[in-house]
Amino acid sequence: MFPSKQRELTSEERIEIVVLHQQKNSLRKIAALVRRPLSTVADTVKRYKNTNSVANLKRSGRPRKINNSDSRYLKLCSIRSRRKTLSVITEEFNIGHKISASRSVVNRALHSWGMLGRVACRKPLLSPRNIKTQLLFAKEHVKWKKKQWAKVLFTDESKFDLFGSKRRTYVRRFKNERFESNCLIPTVKHGGGNVMIWGGICVNGVTRLKRIEGIMDKKVYHSILVHRALPEGKKLLGKGFVFQEDNDPKHSSLFCRNYLASKEKSGDVVRMVWPPQSPDLNPIESMWDYVDTRLNKTERNSQDKMWLNLEATWNSIPKKILRKYIYSMKNRCKAVIHAKGGHTSY
Template sequence: MVPRWCPQARSGQATSRVHLGHCRLIQRFTATGRVQERRRPGRPKKTTPREDRLIERLALQTRTASSSIIRRQLRVATNTNISQQTIRNRLHGFNLRSRCPAVRPRLTPAHRAAHRAFCRRHVRWTRQQWSQVLFSDESRFTLNHNNDRLRVWRRQGERYIDATVQEKVAFGGGSVMVWGAFSLHHRTPLFHVQGNMTGLRYQDEILRQLAVPTLQQMGPQAVYQDDNARPHRARVVNDFQQQSGVNRMEWPACSPDLNPIENLWDELDRKVRSNHPPPRDVQHLYQMLQAEWKALPQRIFTTLVNSMRTRCVECQNSQGGYTHY
């Protein structure tokens, strides 16, 4: 018998999932005298809840362990023999998936301490203060982009047909090294770095001709940011910056995720790769980089500058470690 308040007894009204659940419980209790569900038919699990937790713990202890290694460790610990697919199914139940690891520079305790100190000094900087920083860096772009994460759809026996083979060229088929800098309202021209960069070249070709004029346009409160590469910290460069009145920001080593220009290089690379036809040679690649650099919209620079406070907060929360940037 269905109770009068049960939604099944009310025709023409919207039913509630909660009320339907209550009705099922009452009907089950009326028919069987208990509210527990009957044992469902089907193949029982080959692992116990304790073994499932052990599988999760083994995966978390060694994040790089494969399903075959975890299977072998489980068999040694509990004498349970299950397939690798079962191992993966149990890990999926704990919301663990096999993914490619993020690539970041190695951080020593000294690096982490320097990151924390930098973030403590700048975490309360305002948007106006960050807008006075000229972020700079060099980046290398290759003519042929080798994407190791590319996936293709293929049938059995189609592994080596032209449509499913990713062709690679040694050393990317040639590359272009460029230097650039930007602030909230300014950007320098993109400079083609040819040959080895020395301290004297960095002073004459980049600082004197590009960085210093841009800093003068930004005003007396402008701050120059560059990384700790050897040419950037050469004695002639330090002397020139002091003579020119360049206010240089102290920058922690091995901190690309704190520098927003790294995200700008990724955006520039995507813009170039989306062009059809692709660049023919190195000179054509540099011309496309110049065109795309000039065409970058202002909203990208605004977003990157505004993200500096979040970067500092996230770096502090990770104790000077890695961030998602």
């Protein structure tokens, strides 16, 4: 009697069959000795004669639902419209083909081309002029040395919400912990309030943060230039430091431009001409994310506590972190050149 439940032969059993066959035993005798069907013994001996091996041959597996041509068609459909959902792509494919493919089949076909569903990054809209200007800036500054970037004060404003964050936030969790409280980003209607700040960074340290109350217009920004940006930039980097700012309308107002022009004429500062719509180039944008991830989340129940939290986190930024981001300017410029003036991963 053979075992009632059929199972695949082990390597040891196959070797035993081959050895018994080489010892001139008949197939029927071998089947009785190893307690296996005659057909199984015959197949094992035949496989060994043909392949000189007792290992299983490669199995063909289940036939594919769609062929290579269908797979290329799905790839083309996805490339033509990157925002189509998997359900829409599957539906459109099934309408035009005799076979009916499931979402999982279509998904596997797209994955085989390396086309994966991902969250779209949010980046500023770039006009052809913006792309040209950004590329020109990158080409002009890609050869700057560290000592040149060490003379630059990078400045910017940012808004921090009391609840949640507009910046992408990652958590590490197990599969069934999606809605655990410590894995969520709490939200409230209308944002729950926020704190607007201005700050500057350089290799020698940070400026004092400026809390902006109300609307920041050209007069408020002019006051920041007079009482905060230029005096603290000079203190950190010395006379004739390079001042960077983006092209926000209040920054580019005639009122503020004339003031900076007068200071530039007297040799107090050198204004860096910055390309519009280019946060990828600005290291202080990365610094805001750095600050946001290190804020004390328990101190967000009021704007005043949030401000103290921001100020403490800002003043504790190590110089090595500042230098890491500022000295990344060379790589940022290279990335812009590689992208031909377009968006980068920064």
